[in-house]
Amino acid sequence: MGRWLRGQGVARSTSVRALTDDDVPVALALCAVDPVASVLAASRLRPALQTGLAAVGAHGWLFPGVGEPRALCWVGANVVPVLGDLTGPDAEAALDAFGAELRRGGRKASSIVGPAEHVLGLWDRLGASWGPVRDVRPEQPSLVLDRAPDVAPDGEGRLAVPDELPALLPASVAMFLEEVGYSPLGAAPGAYVERVRSLAAQGRTFVRTAAGARAEVDAAEVLGRVLPQGLPVREHVVFKAELGALAGPVAQVQGVWVTPARRGEGIAAPAMAAVVTATLERFGVVSLYVNSYNERALATYRRVGFEQVGTFATVLF
Template sequence: MTAAQGTALGGRTGAAVLTDADVPAALAVCATDPVGSVLAASRLEQAAATGLRRAGGELWGYAEDDGLRGICWVGANLVPVLVPHDDAGAARALDAFAELGRLRGRRCSSIVGPADAVLGLWSRLRGSWPVEREVRASQPSMVIDHEPAVAPDPAVRRSVPEEYDAVLPACVRMFTEEVGYSPASGPGGPYEQRVRLLIEQGRSFVRVEAGGGRWRRPRVVFKAEVPAVAGGVAQVQGVWVDPERRGERLSERGMAAVVQTARAELAPTVSLYVNGYNTRAVRAYRAVGFRQVGEYATVLF
């Protein structure tokens, strides 16, 4: 444990807000579970280069005598990551994070990450934070670290900035279907900026078809993003197929194309998490070659 951690974590909560000096130790915690921690690790890798403030979040830590035993990345999402250890140690860490969370209040729109940590933390915070809108307690965490088992769709490729006006509506439709409300807030809104940034970073993948019939302009019929890359893992999110084109295996072949490019250019292991009740999606990902390695959970506010 660093001197900074020792000072910060010696307070009455047992957990504390950490500083830039603690980012390497936090990344070491993430390295104990690269797939489960990729959401936090991707932001911490940015913080290692630019500082926590510019990375857009806050870092909480919990330490015991043998070092840092857990962290939470707190930004738009709160992502808890615990070093694998005994149940009593995990309970102590979650107790400490819950106390710190009660003191600082809710700033995130969700708690997301490995299910045991997310659900354990929320069980301690419930009643202190505003009532949750939804709890998704069972989200299989899946990975593929080999070539896809189906032929990639050759029409799926990275989107380009000139296609933003076609990509954004598809992203908004996906989010609205998945979460239940529109994320759109105007041309310069945070969601719109996120879509632009992913396109600029080469992390947005689409299949675009030419306009025809009632479609006057080209439209996105498949899309996916890879917003989190860290520790040798690239996490796919936002997979969507136009409802009019579902049932044509666009998701399987589209995901195969995303996996092929992501493994070649971003990280050797590609991961995702999916709602357990979405059995159709789970079957599609298994057909591509994904296998379940754990479970995520999400608490939505």
């Protein structure tokens, strides 16, 4: 049993316990305290209700190590802290405990992402052992819209279909390169290609396309690496957005991208309005987060009607 501290609020243990299959409903209840802030963790926990944690390739810890769980740290491709309603010394104790476990296991995740106070608090505890870091993005406004957008939807915006993979993939790679700084294909591109295909197959990718095969990355090179030769590309993607995380009432939009050659033409706001309109037919809230320095994107989202409800941060490795 871990060392016990007593501060303002409940007595708390600095230890944690490993998340088990039986704990998944408890973990989802912690996510439900703030469903917008915790949608990334909740979207990955929900499949584990049926398949178990091992099948989703991730693990986590609950805090404290004994008694009623008050916080969660989800660890997969991303580390996502979920602190429920903890504040002050209790939140600090949870971050201490999660930080100790993460240091002990070493870094395997590609990012830490979530509410800024919690992500930056974890990074303060991990920086010395988890560096070097690719980038720290400390201020990413978390935005939501739960009503009809303020902009008329783009009539040319629509759901993509899996057969459009030859057009979707170059646009997706270009977006990733621009946002993260390296290619998502890497040495083993299959997982990224399957994600792009799967999102389209699930009706979670929105596009606007135009005639021709132009792309902002070398489409022939990208497709030649990962798809059979000879597939025709009759259209290119002008706008793209994905419902990257879904949990409960919340759909989080990710991967928003406008081809550079068409930026400044006013495409993004009507296209996002189309995404919002279609998504609100299935979910109660559309959310996203964006870097604070991306003033053009922020202006677009606010024009559509999004309002800020919090601040995220991301640490990229």
